Amino acid sequence: MNSLKYLRKTEFGRIILTTFYRLSIVLFVRLAQNLEIRKSATMEEKNKSSQPDIFYKVDVVVIGAGQAGLSAAYYLKKAGLEPGRGFVVLDDEFGPGGAWQHRWNSLTLSTVNGINDLPGMSFSEAVDTNDADLQANVAIPQYYEKYEKTFQLPVIRPVRVHEVSERNGRFFIRTNGVQFSARGLVNATGTWKTPRCPHYPGWEKFRGRQLHTAEYKNASEFRGMHVLIVGGGISAIQLLGEISELTRTTWVTRRAPAFRNYEFTPERGREAVALVEQRVREGLPPESVVSVTGLPLTPYIRRLMDNGILDRKPMFKEITETGVKWADGSTLEVDVIFWNTGFTHSLDHLAPLNLKNEKGGITMTGKLATQVAKDPRIHLTGYGPTASTIGANRAGRVAVRELLAALKA
Numbered sequence: 001m002n003s004l005k006y007l008r009k010t011e012f013g014r015i016i017l018t019t020f021y022r023l024s025i026v027l028f029v030r031l032a033q034n035l036e037i038r039k040s041a042t043m044e045e046k047n048k049s050s051q052p053d054i055f056y057k058v059d060v061v062v063i064g065a066g067q068a069g070l071s072a073a074y075y076l077k078k079a080g081l082e083p084g085r086g087f088v089v090l091d092d093e094f095g096p097g098g099a100w101q102h103r104w105n106s107l108t109l110s111t112v113n114g115i116n117d118l119p120g121m122s123f124s125e126a127v128d129t130n131d132a133d134l135q136a137n138v139a140i141p142q143y144y145e146k147y148e149k150t151f152q153l154p155v156i157r158p159v160r161v162h163e164v165s166e167r168n169g170r171f172f173i174r175t176n177g178v179q180f181s182a183r184g185l186v187n188a189t190g191t192w193k194t195p196r197c198p199h200y201p202g203w204e205k206f207r208g209r210q211l212h213t214a215e216y217k218n219a220s221e222f223r224g225m226h227v228l229i230v231g232g233g234i235s236a237i238q239l240l241g242e243i244s245e246l247t248r249t250t251w252v253t254r255r256a257p258a259f260r261n262y263e264f265t266p267e268r269g270r271e272a273v274a275l276v277e278q279r280v281r282e283g284l285p286p287e288s289v290v291s292v293t294g295l296p297l298t299p300y301i302r303r304l305m306d307n308g309i310l311d312r313k314p315m316f317k318e319i320t321e322t323g324v325k326w327a328d329g330s331t332l333e334v335d336v337i338f339w340n341t342g343f344t345h346s347l348d349h350l351a352p353l354n355l356k357n358e359k360g361g362i363t364m365t366g367k368l369a370t371q372v373a374k375d376p377r378i379h380l381t382g383y384g385p386t387a388s389t390i391g392a393n394r395a396g397r398v399a400v401r402e403l404l405a406a407l408k409a
């Protein structure tokens, strides 16, 4: 107190005090602009997170830094939003690459369906795309890393978004780290984090190993084992092919796979995407592209057929301690049950926004069906018809344009 009195008495002291008070006011105003302090959080909300209720205010939060999230981030920056204050990208991985960093080792640049360039930088600028043996789980993370650095995109990781809610015209994004508040949302969380695995009676009795596509790395871990492969999609068939080269396999699917004798041309691709788009516009849950196109009879699939590998059996009725049992009472002993039963879109964190309709889907609108009809401030990119690297790219551009227009209105 004495030193305060002394400062007030002298000219130099008064200057110091005035400067100090001015700085405090500026600091306070800046804090008030950037932070929204919610004092009224319920106990239930508080229990969900040990973080204090301080929300960093930005205009737009992008959730997910895969192809869809990075494309949106690029266009947000291009539209003039300041990285950090205008928008941030939250991703729960430790490094760049989205779901690609987890794909199995035999998925190489020659076996992927095709990787579309992100806007502003081609894939070949980051990796040697002529190297057909290059693993996708190495090449694509390398590409995304270079991309994030080159365009200085504000990707914050690892940050897991637990819950998004809405109050007084803003979205509150609760994470395992810092909390955010935003006016607009681009959700680009992909599917990898939500594997679909149907439950069959006896599941817990099985003494062998069960795994899903999301956990698979390479076939050598199954050497000498009998592997039961479940699922009728492209991943199931590719992995059945490579595992059968090393060990004994049995293949089961719910429905007889619909092989179609055609080439998967860009026109076919567009037709399939249009069918998925129609579903989400009608508010139905999206289906995979294979479910609407069937499986193309590629030379690889023909070879597997000729070698007797694609000898499909119907789905079993239950799982036993040592294998599976069919409805007619016949049984099969296996060491591994490998579920290649697909993925669903990772949207659980959006549940408080009540976006789902009575059909169990989210009704979508906008040029590429990325905009949530119920709330135009929310875009889902990499969802339904845009769930491919090419779709995700386009979705980023259109979603940003439509979102910024909605925020201006």
Ligand SMILES: Cc1cc2nc3c(=O)[nH]c(=O)nc-3n(C[C@H](O)[C@H](O)[C@H](O)COP(=O)(O)OP(=O)(O)OC[C@H]3O[C@@H](n4cnc5c(N)ncnc54)[C@H](O)[C@@H]3O)c2cc1C
Residues within 6 Å of the ligand: 063, 064, 065, 066, 067, 068, 069, 090, 091, 092, 093, 097, 098, 099, 100, 103, 112, 113, 114, 115, 116, 159, 160, 161, 162, 188, 189, 190, 191, 192, 193, 235, 343, 346, 349, 381, 382, 383, 387, 388, 389, 390, 392
């Ligand atoms: C096996 C397989 C092979 C495929 N091959 C091809 C192909 O060859 N060509 C093609 O075009 N498409 C392919 N696809 C489709 C592919 O998934 C998409 O093309 C595209 O890469 C997906 O990009 P994305 O940004 O939507 O999702 P992702 O790459 O999955 O990125 C989503 C990101 O969000 C993060 N995330 C999820 N939830 C949260 C959360 N709550 N909080 C914070 N972060 C979160 C994830 O960890 C991830 O980093 C394939 C899909 C599969 C399953």
